[in-house]
Amino acid sequence: MSTRLQAGDPAPDFTLDDADGKPVALADHRGRKVIVYFYPAASTPGCTTEACDFRDNLAELNEAGIDVLGISPDAPAKLAAFRDAEGLTFPLLADPDREVLTAWGAFGEKKLYGKTVTGVIRSTFLVAEDGSIADAKYNVKATGHVAKLRRDWDL
Template sequence: MNVRLQPGETAPDFTLATDTGDTMTLSSLQGRKVILYAYPRAMTPGCTKEACDFRDSLASLQAAGFAVVGISPDEPEELAKFVERDGLTFPLLSDPEHKVLEEYGAWGEKKNYGRTITGVIRSTFVIDEAGKIEAAQYNVKATGHVARLKKQLGLDE
């Protein structure tokens, strides 16, 4: 059914529009460690909580050599509003056709309030400097996720 990336696999490269309207590629970040996180929709409660947690942890993540990038099906204009409203300080990527989300296994069937729907599976990918998957986490909970991730990365304060 859904693809699930495994540690050691090459992370699929992409070129997507950002919240600023520019484009970003994963390969442009090669040489840096990257945390790519997929979330369902800008400005919803869980996604706001997760984004703000990444924002508030960005300094320690960057000090450890990580770039943080978010990805959702939202259009760049919606992402720009999200960045502005919540003071987000890392790029958000727009994948309205969910092509990249599908390549990462972050799009598919999921349960939402007891119903089965198709959409973004909240996921986080840790990608090493060579572009390989270090960790792929699917169906993560928005609340507390960044703290758990930092602990797994050995970065908890």
């Protein structure tokens, strides 16, 4: 079971390939706030709802000085198809080995339809400009997620 991050913890660094196979590092965003969110699988109903919610609110988030990065265990080709189908305009990153998911506490045991399974724990983090965790949210709901973040973070 991976350890859960809390506010004040250093955000675990990563460099992952995006949907086009180009490396993207968390350090590339130092000096700006970053929402890093983890989702189970591209092109599934809940993950599509969540990604489109970020897409639809991206301009306002960017204006508030916040970048968005989405991470799943999907391969870059699947992420590219998802991005293109949904018109997503923020980086989707591939973590097929689940190393980053595990480091962030977003992979482990969870309840799914009343059963305990091992998988991606839908999670969202706000990383501060200095690279520390400003807020960590685990087991988030896909629907209405960005509106809740905006309320919680006073955006």
